[in-house]
Amino acid sequence: MNLQPLCSVxxxxxxxxxxxxxxxxxxxxxxxxxxxxxxxxxxxxxxxAFLVEWARQEAVDLVPRGAxxxxxxxxxxxxxxxxxxxxxxxxxxxxxxxxxxxxxxxxVLGTLNRRLEPAGLFLPVIPGSHRAAxxxxxxxxxxxxxxxxxxxxxxxxxxxxTLVDGSGQVRHLSGKALGDVVGREGVTGxxxxxILRLAPRPRERTVxxxxxxxxxxLLAQRDRxxxxxxxxxxxxxxxxxxxxxxxxxxxxxxxxxxxxQGEIEDPGQVRDLWRDRDGLYPQLARCGHPxxxxxxxxxxxxxxxxxxxxxxxxxxxxHLGLGIVHPCFAFDDGRIETLYESVAxxxxxxxxxxxxxxxxxxWVDERHREEIRRLKQIYDPHDIINxxxxx
Amino acid sequence: xxxxxxxxxxxxREVCPIFEVLRREHISPRGLAILAEEGIAxxxxxxxxxxxxxxxxxxxxxxxxxxxxxxxxxxxxxxxxANREMIANIRQHGNPFGPLEEGEIPKRLTCx
Ligand SMILES: Cc1cc2nc3c(=O)[nH]c(=O)nc-3n(C[C@H](O)[C@H](O)[C@H](O)COP(=O)(O)OP(=O)(O)OC[C@H]3O[C@@H](n4cnc5c(N)ncnc54)[C@H](O)[C@@H]3O)c2cc1C
Ligand code: SF4
Ligand code: SF4
Numbered sequence: 032m033n034l035q036p037l038c039s040v041x042x043x044x045x046x047x048x049x050x051x052x053x054x055x056x057x058x059x060x061x062x063x064x065x066x067x068x069x070x071x072x073x074x075x076x077x078x079x080a081f082l083v084e085w086a087r088q089e090a091v092d093l094v095p096r097g098a099x100x101x102x103x104x105x106x107x108x109x110x111x112x113x114x115x116x117x118x119x120x121x122x123x124x125x126x127x128x129x130x131x132x133x134x135x136x137x138x139v140l141g142t143l144n145r146r147l148e149p150a151g152l153f154l155p156v157i158p159g160s161h162r163a164a165x166x167x168x169x170x171x172x173x174x175x176x177x178x179x180x181x182x183x184x185x186x187x188x189x190x191x192x193t194l195v196d197g198s199g200q201v202r203h204l205s206g207k208a209l210g211d212v213v214g215r216e217g218v219t220g221x222x223x224x225x226i227l228r229l230a231p232r233p234r235e236r237t238v239x240x241x242x243x244x245x246x247x248x249l250l251a252q253r254d255r256x257x258x259x260x261x262x263x264x265x266x267x268x269x270x271x272x273x274x275x276x277x278x279x280x281x282x283x284x285x286x287x288x289x290x291x292q293g294e295i296e297d298p299g300q301v302r303d304l305w306r307d308r309d310g311l312y313p314q315l316a317r318c319g320h321p322x323x324x325x326x327x328x329x330x331x332x333x334x335x336x337x338x339x340x341x342x343x344x345x346x347x348x349x350h351l352g353l354g355i356v357h358p359c360f361a362f363d364d365g366r367i368e369t370l371y372e373s374v375a376x377x378x379x380x381x382x383x384x385x386x387x388x389x390x391x392x393x394w395v396d397e398r399h400r401e402e403i404r405r406l407k408q409i410y411d412p413h414d415i416i417n418x419x420x421x422x
Numbered sequence: 423x424x425x426x427x428x429x430x431x432x433x434x435r436e437v438c439p440i441f442e443v444l445r446r447e448h449i450s451p452r453g454l455a456i457l458a459e460e461g462i463a464x465x466x467x468x469x470x471x472x473x474x475x476x477x478x479x480x481x482x483x484x485x486x487x488x489x490x491x492x493x494x495x496x497x498x499x500x501x502x503x504a505n506r507e508m509i510a511n512i513r514q515h516g517n518p519f520g521p522l523e524e525g526e527i528p529k530r531l532t533c534x
Contacts, residue, residue: 051448051464055456060431072445099447100432117445137445139436162479163435309433310481316429317482 032089032112037071040081045072045118056096056113060160062321062362063104063389067113074118076193076201079221082114083199083415092418095217097168098139100160102323103388105172105216109419116167119223122146130229131190136167136222152229155182158384159309167222173214175384177308178287180352181263184384186213188228196220197411211406216386217417218403219410233263237293238301242281246337249282253351261290265352266308269337272346272359275318276311282341284351312357315346320359324367326374327355327383335377339370355383387421395422428455428484434476440469451476454486463498467491468505 037046047053048069057067068091073079086093092111099106106113119135122143126132127150134143141162144153158164158176168174170192174185182188191205192212197220204212211219243249249267256262264287274280285308287293287301295301312323328336333354340347340358343366349356360367371381371394381387381394403422407414434451435441441450448457449469457464470488477485495501508518515521519528 049448051453051457051462051466052446054460054462055447055450055453058430058456062430098432098435099452115445115447120445141436160431160433163432313429313431313433313481316431317426321429 032068032091034069036085037082041071041073041078045074047071056099056115057108059096059099059101059104059106061102061104061107061388061390063107065104065107065389066110067108068110069112070115071112072115072118076195076223079114079195079223080199080201082112083195083197083221086112086415087197087199087413091415093416095167095171095221095417097137097165097171098160098163100164101168101172101388102325102385103382103390105386105388105417105420106168107389109389111418114221116221116223117165119167120165123224125150125152127152130231131226132229133224133226134166135224136165136170138166140164140166140169147229148232151232153232154188154227155230156185156188159312162309166225166227170213170222170225171215171217172384172386175350175353175355177264177266177305177350179350179355179384180257180265182230184214188230189213190226190228192222193224194220194222194410197407197413197416211410214386215403215406216388216421218421219406220416233289235291235296236263236287236289236298236301237291238285238287238295238304239293240295240304241284241286242279243284244281246282246334246341249284250334250337252284256284256286257352259286259288259292261288261292262352263287263289265350266348267351267356268311268348269340269346271341271344272311272315272348275320275346276307276314282337311348312359315348315359318346319361320346322360322362322364322367323385324358324360324370325349325355325383325385326358326370326379326381327353328374328377328379329354332374332377332379336374336379339373350383353383354379389420392420392422425485425487426482427459428452428480429482430456431481433481434479437475437479439471439473439475444469451480451484451486454488454491455484458486458491463491463494463500465495465500465502467495468502 052070096106117137120137123133266285268283347358400422472488
């Protein structure tokens with residue numbers, strides 16, 4: 032692999048094969064490990080287009096990387112060059128009247144929302160990783176998160192995207208064509224910029240927490256809350272997860288409202304509660320359950336899943352408003368396979384929000400594989416971006 | 423004291439002042455933890471300011487323990503030139519700046 036052309040165009044400082052870089056970029060938050068040949072930090076669309084051309088000549092795989100908070104190995108290289116996009120981090124313009132913002136892909140969601148606060152606006156997609164995750168990664172995974180029950184997934188907020196595809200072509204995509212990029216985990220190209228729609232920031236947030244001894248009562252309350260127009264988040268924690276983080280060992284539901292109907296009204300208390308909620312997965316990982324899954328189910332299938340997790344004493348939490356549940360396991364827990372066999376039998380999806388990446392390829396159906404092959408033909412015929420992911 | 427292992431979530435990247443400037447994963451708190459876990463003794467460890475902003479945010483309370491990482495480097499004889507000079511100055515002249523006349527303001531600051 033001849034890196035000299037990259038050094039000339041990107042600069043020596045922006046190309047690395049150091050052992051330090053190759054080790055830390057060989058993994059992401061999924062804890063999966065791959066093999067990283069080199070890391071590059073481009074700072075313009077022209078540099079990314081050059082990289083793509085170079086990779087085609089070298090027949091090497093490029094892996095786009097945002098903040099590396101992904102949980103399915105999407106940013107994990109497999110003898111690839113990792114392209115860290117975090118230097119593309121300009122907030123190019125904010126249009127408060129039109130409720131739009133133009134950003135580069137490496138902008139961090141938390142930074143963006145802090146910047147938008149004075150304008151009374153925010154990007155309302157709030158995954159537990161919102162302090163660190165980057166816009167490009169959020170679009171690529173079509174992230175959901177805590178407020179998706181009200182605001183939907185990331186894709187709902189994307190007006191247009193600038194993409195460098197696998198032929199080095201710069202494409203400006205909007206409308207239906209966004210479906211070729213949103214949630215495609217980078218297999219169709221590098222997202223470099225996006226125009227995003229914004230929502231008015233609610234003036235108040237209040238929260239109610241309820242505890243239950245059985246799933247049936249919990250699901251009945253979920254249905255009641257889902258009918259509330261002021262509902263902005265509906266989160267769940269089963270009794271095994273509650274016990275591990277020092278809560279009363281019962282099933283819990285947390286409902287947030289943008290009205291005064293919640294029981295906890297103090298803004299400081301509400302903020303602390305969500306901060307603890309953001310730390311839930313790391314806490315469970317610390318207690319020996321680092322492998323997090325994200326099946327999504329509805330109706331009777333969801334009830335089956337919650338019961339199965341409880342019977343097997345598997346700690347779980349999730350965005351119950353959307354039916355996304357995060358069971359957490361130890362490495363190599365054989366029950367993960369049983370979980371996905373059961374999810375398929377109960378009519379659910381293997382991934383509600385984290386994506387397929389490397390981790391869940393075995394569970395992808397043939398229709399999905401065919402769809403990825405079709406998109407690859409159009410956007411990346413030489414298969415040089417995120418090779419082997421998703422299919 | 424027990425130091426819980428980093429679970430590599432990456433949440434602390436944005437509070438690290440060094441990462442904020444360099445935007446390279448190996449200098450992020452997560453990067454330091456991975457290198458330490460892999461047994462790598464890298465001069466990168468000298469770039470951590472020991473501020474512990476990452477620890478305040480870390481949901482598992484992991485401490486990058488920059489002092490221990492540096493001690494590891496010193497034990498292997500890996501030191502920065504500035505550090506070596508500073509320590510030699512302290513030993514020889516009783517201050518980190520080198521020979522100073524009474525009331526003289528240091529012309530050059532050494533630090534790691
Ligand atoms: C503690 C914690 C909580 C989390 N909570 C949630 C949650 O509530 N909801 C949720 O949906 N997710 C959650 N996640 C998962 C993760 O944060 C999201 O998937 C997020 O969208 C990833 O963003 P990133 O910038 O870190 O992307 P990365 O991890 O860097 O990449 C993710 C994927 O996107 C691709 N990609 C990244 N940037 C680009 C780009 N510019 N162009 C093309 N492809 C790109 C990568 O190749 C990879 O396939 C959580 C993660 C953690 C660690
Ligand atoms: S130091 Fe803490 S916050 Fe940072 S990546 Fe590790 S576990 Fe996550
Ligand atoms: S202690 Fe080191 S790693 Fe942690 S935030 Fe400060 S400089 Fe970064």
